[in-house]
Amino acid sequence: MAERERVITVRGLTNRFGEHTVHENLDLDVWRGEVLGVVGGSGSGKSVLLRTIIGLNQAVSGSIDLLGTDMIDGDPDALRAVRQRFGVLFQDGALFSSLTVAQNIQVPLKEFYDLPQDLLDEIAAAKVHMVGLPADAADKYPAELSGGMRKRAGLARALALDPEVVFFDEPTAGLDPIGAAAFDQLVRDLQQALGLTVFMVTHDLDSLYAICDRIAVLAEKKVLVTGSIETMLQEKHPWVMEYFHGPRARAAAITAAMDKR
Amino acid sequence: MADGRLQAERDGTALRLRLTGDWTLTHAAALLSRLGGLATAGLASEHVTGGGQRRAVLDTTGLGRLDTAGAILLVRLYRQVADQGFEIDWPQARREHRALFDYVGGAGEAITVWPPSGSGLIGMIEYLGWLTMFFVREARRFTAFIGQVTETAMLTALRPGRMRFTSMVHHMEETGLKALPIVGLLSFLIGMVMAYQGASQLQKFGAEIFVVDLIGISVLRELGVLLTAILIAGRSGSAFTAQIGTMKVNEEIAAMRTLGLDPVVVLVLPRMFALMLTLPVLTFFADVMGLCGGALMAWNTLGIDPYLFFSRLQEVIVPRTFIVGMVKAPVFAALIALVGCYEGLRVKRDAESVGRLTTRSVVQSIFLVILFDALFSIMFNILKV
Numbered sequence: 001m002a003e004r005e006r007v008i009t010v011r012g013l014t015n016r017f018g019e020h021t022v023h024e025n026l027d028l029d030v031w032r033g034e035v036l037g038v039v040g041g042s043g044s045g046k047s048v049l050l051r052t053i054i055g056l057n058q059a060v061s062g063s064i065d066l067l068g069t070d071m072i073d074g075d076p077d078a079l080r081a082v083r084q085r086f087g088v089l090f091q092d093g094a095l096f097s098s099l100t101v102a103q104n105i106q107v108p109l110k111e112f113y114d115l116p117q118d119l120l121d122e123i124a125a126a127k128v129h130m131v132g133l134p135a136d137a138a139d140k141y142p143a144e145l146s147g148g149m150r151k152r153a154g155l156a157r158a159l160a161l162d163p164e165v166v167f168f169d170e171p172t173a174g175l176d177p178i179g180a181a182a183f184d185q186l187v188r189d190l191q192q193a194l195g196l197t198v199f200m201v202t203h204d205l206d207s208l209y210a211i212c213d214r215i216a217v218l219a220e221k222k223v224l225v226t227g228s229i230e231t232m233l234q235e236k237h238p239w240v241m242e243y244f245h246g247p248r249a250r251a252a253a254i255t256a257a258m259d260k261r
Numbered sequence: 262m263a264d265g266r267l268q269a270e271r272d273g274t275a276l277r278l279r280l281t282g283d284w285t286l287t288h289a290a291a292l293l294s295r296l297g298g299l300a301t302a303g304l305a306s307e308h309v310t311g312g313g314q315r316r317a318v319l320d321t322t323g324l325g326r327l328d329t330a331g332a333i334l335l336v337r338l339y340r341q342v343a344d345q346g347f348e349i350d351w352p353q354a355r356r357e358h359r360a361l362f363d364y365v366g367g368a369g370e371a372i373t374v375w376p377p378s379g380s381g382l383i384g385m386i387e388y389l390g391w392l393t394m395f396f397v398r399e400a401r402r403f404t405a406f407i408g409q410v411t412e413t414a415m416l417t418a419l420r421p422g423r424m425r426f427t428s429m430v431h432h433m434e435e436t437g438l439k440a441l442p443i444v445g446l447l448s449f450l451i452g453m454v455m456a457y458q459g460a461s462q463l464q465k466f467g468a469e470i471f472v473v474d475l476i477g478i479s480v481l482r483e484l485g486v487l488l489t490a491i492l493i494a495g496r497s498g499s500a501f502t503a504q505i506g507t508m509k510v511n512e513e514i515a516a517m518r519t520l521g522l523d524p525v526v527v528l529v530l531p532r533m534f535a536l537m538l539t540l541p542v543l544t545f546f547a548d549v550m551g552l553c554g555g556a557l558m559a560w561n562t563l564g565i566d567p568y569l570f571f572s573r574l575q576e577v578i579v580p581r582t583f584i585v586g587m588v589k590a591p592v593f594a595a596l597i598a599l600v601g602c603y604e605g606l607r608v609k610r611d612a613e614s615v616g617r618l619t620t621r622s623v624v625q626s627i628f629l630v631i632l633f634d635a636l637f638s639i640m641f642n643i644l645k646v
Binding site: 097098109112113114115116119122123126127129130141142143159161162192193194195 | 285286287289290293328329330332333357360361364365609610611612613
């Protein structure tokens with residue numbers, strides 16, 4: 001890996017809500033084809049960082065470059081164009097409740113392209129299959145699906161335009177351990193098959209062990225350290241120590257070690 | 262980004278299908294027309310009659326990006342050729358192309374996006390049947406709900422400590438006190454309109470004084486209570502549905518049940534009793550304002566001064582007229598509150614149903630208010646009241 005391509009570059013980012021500073025002078029790089037896990041305590045601004053990178057939240061200062069587009073001062077046309085190149089999976093899927101799963105998947109397709117309905121239907125079927133949903137889930141409404149299925153359907157919509165980068169906001173929150181492990185596996189499989197770059201905000205230590213190439217720890221208003229899980233285990237910062245050496249972390253490490261065997 | 266292209270050519274005895282450029286969503290529409298226009302079947306048979314063997318080679322060395330849409334088109338091409346009995350080779354397939362091809366090829370048939378619905382006459386009859394069953398079911402459920410509320414009300418009457426009086430007073434303020442200005446203003450205006458329209462007709466017969474009878478009877482017996490009820494159905498019935506519906510979306514109702522609280526006691530009864538107490542008061546207020554509006558207009562256009570107006574009113578209006586209007590108020594109030602709460606409790610866990618059921622709650626309660634008003638008229642007629 002000599003020449004790695006930067007997909008996301010964040011420099012000197014500052015976010016403030018009223019008197020409360022969430023990020024101060026935050027730097028972060030994400031490389032093409034990697035799975036980056038972002039961890040941090042509650043209120044450390046993980047979700048805010050995600051929302052700022054995808055342009056849902058206006059930063060106070062700093063620069064963000066996503067796929068070569070300036071996400072803070074970019075012109076509207078460029079922003080519209082870059083939106084076709086990344087997908088976002090919100091916490092509970094954020095599916096449009098008045099549309100079926102297939103229609104949800106077709107929303108971005110119809111917005112950006114003029115395609116015949118039979119091809120649209122076929123694309124929707126392919127995405128539904130891709131995320132491991134049964135074919136009959138396609139014409140169901142979100143309210144008729146379980147939490148895990150809604151997440152998969154949300155992922156299918158995020159993948160509708162075949163994005164290069166996918167953002168996940170706590171993808172395994174609210175799933176049972178079996179469902180969470182299956183979802184991790186799905187993310188990994190799709191990431192490898194489609195060559196995706198994944199930016200994942202998570203709390204799930206199992207996910208970190210199972211699928212993340214690199215981890216970024218958010219604390220003290222900036223990215224404290226980044227690196228592989230091994231780097232994290234060597235880190236001496238008290239919060240990182242507690243996070244990666246706590247009882248839950250040990251359990252996750254044991255599981256991961258057993259999986260490798 | 263190069264345009265996606267497909268070329269077919271003879272390569273020895275095999276048919277070489279050469280894919281070049283980007284096969285992506287952007288080019289899908291153009292590719293699709295070419296894929297149809299290519300008439301793969303004709304091309305394949307031409308190849309065979311020209312002495313070729315039933316063998317095809319997919320050449321993707323020049324293929325750039327491939328996305329799901331492109332992969333679907335590729336799968337379509339593959340199947341079209343395979344259906345002709347061709348053996349297909351795909352040498353030098355790039356790993357990511359192959360992976361996507363397998364993903365897409367494994368998907369089932371295209372799915373129906375719109376739930377199937379009958380068309381024409383049969384569809385209409387089906388819909389009519391569905392609608393009838395829907396109303397029957399709805400009426401049954403609503404009746405059951407009325408029963409449940411009545412039962413709970415009885416039980417609560419035995420143990421008044423369970424009644425939420427604070428909540429009730431709050432809803433009395435919301436639905437009663439805060440509705441006074443709008444109810445008063447509207448009744449005043451309607452009284453004026455009635456007087457004005459009545460006066461212009463009655464003047465033709467020289468029977469101006471009968472305008473007092475007209476306004477007195479119509480406002481006290483019908484308009485005061487009906488107008489107030491319709492206004493409150495739109496104002497408070499909808500609020501009940503939206504409040505309870507939002508709680509349902511947040512699973513607050515479920516939480517309430519697990520804590521041993523009965524939603525009927527906590528949510529429905531305070532609202533229903535609050536409305537049953539305030540609607541008669543509002544109706545009385547509406548009656549007074551309607552008469553004042555009428556009196557003002559009678560004075561203005563007919564020269565009937567207020568003293569004459571009200572002494573004539575006392576002569577012609579028996580207390581019964583006023584009471585007939587007032588007894589309807591608690592009944593209408595109960596209907597509005599029950600419909601509002603019932604629809605609120607029927608909200609499902611999605612935002613859309615809150616809006617839909619709020620609309621339905623207002624329409625239903627106004628419908629029921631007018632229906633019951635008609636039933637009251639029939640009943641009073643039979644009883645000769």
